[in-house]
Amino acid sequence: MKRLLVLLVVLAGISACGYDDTVVPRPDDAATTSTSPPTTTPCDNDGTQLRSYAPDSGPVGGDAVQAIKARGRLVAGVAADALLLGARNPARNRIEGFDIDMVYAIAGEIFGETDRAALDRANRVELKVITAAQRIPFLQDGTVDIVARNFTVTCTRWQDIAFSEVYYQAGQKLLVGLDSGIDGVDDLADERICAPAGTTTVDNLADVAPDATIVTAPNISACMILFQNGDADGVSSDDTVLAGLAAQDPYAEVLDTAPLSKEPYGIGVGQDNVDLVRLVNQVLEDMRRDGRWRASYDTWLKPELKVSGVQPEPVYGR
Known part of the structure; x- marks a missing residue:
């Protein structure tokens, strides 16, 4: 399976x-753009x-x-x-x-x-x-x-x-394996957590779980492959994305914890x-x-x- x-x-x-x-x-056709620069706030x-x-x-x-x-x-x-x-x-x-x-x-x-x-x-x-x-x-x-x-x-x-x-x-959460022993951010020390490169997820993980080992991959599919192959202990992304992944993998669960970030x-x-x-x-x-x-x-x-x-x-x- x-x-x-x-x-x-x-x-x-x-x-x-x-x-x-x-x-x-x-x-x-030759593209044009608006000539008026946006105002700054x-x-x-x-x-x-x-x-x-x-x-x-x-x-x-x-x-x-x-x-x-x-x-x-x-x-x-x-x-x-x-x-x-x-x-x-x-x-x-x-x-x-x-x-x-x-x-x-x-x-x-x-x-x-x-x-x-x-x-x-x-x-x-x-x-x-x-x-x-x-x-x-x-x-x-x-x-x-x-x-x-x-x-x-x-x-x-x-x-x-x-x-x-x-x-x-949306809110950032964690996907881990069933019975992984990971119940929240406090359990991430020395755990390998994958997140897609170029996302705010990577920065947020570094802030809330500085002792975790952050693994990056080109996209969420690559993170899931690392997780399923045992090369990552969990995946972090938005709750919307993780819900879709968990729906496809009966061995994974999204932790029912407060979001790590908005x-x-x-x-x-x-x-x-x-x-x-x-x-x-x-x-x-x-x-x-x-x-x-x-x-x-x-x-x-x-x-x-x-x-x-x-x-x-x-x-x-x-």
Whole structure:
């Protein structure tokens, strides 16, 4: 059984390393970006980092949005190995999850179509599978328009890119083996805990468990392989990600402890593309009002997390 589970995770990791879903890319038109630089706001991770740009009261869409329309598709950086958030469904041969629903809602606003099947038929969405470490560089060089990949909003990251309002409040937890003897952070001394490189998880672990041995891997699938092979004693990530892993491995459990940290998810956008951020925030406001956010949460996250979800209230002021 364990060998089968390892094989399944390996396959997920393979797809995560080089799979661009949904469309065959067409030549891009010359992209333009908003010429007005974003205003700066003091930020110290006490809540001010959650401030984003308020939706426009007038027509939505400036240079960045118009460039996407001219190209004919939205390019989104996503995960393909995070069950519940963004993972390949082999039966449907497509990537699905809570984060993916956010991407299609944004594309629907840009192209005037809310149905995923219609967007796919028109090749309006390109899901580009990326690693956590590629999120910021790919936004900076224009490889992707947005990133919807369990992306925690921080002040440090605001220096390099922009974020939407928070669309989900996650928390960092620990996945360990059944009967491992690990009941919480106090038991992590000399234990090998894996976390994906380029994530806030690594920094948080170093702060709360300085005596643990932190092992990094390119993605969460690789961490799970190390864990299942006995090369790591546990895995740390957001509760949403770990819930998906535990659902696939009967020998693992997510510790029912207080989160090690708060992980507010935002949609990542290029720093100068403020008009696109405003559009994304309008989409999230609409999803709150019409129930699409709750429907997506109830489909993907509620069955495993076992709690009712509440969409975070927006915080504006940039």
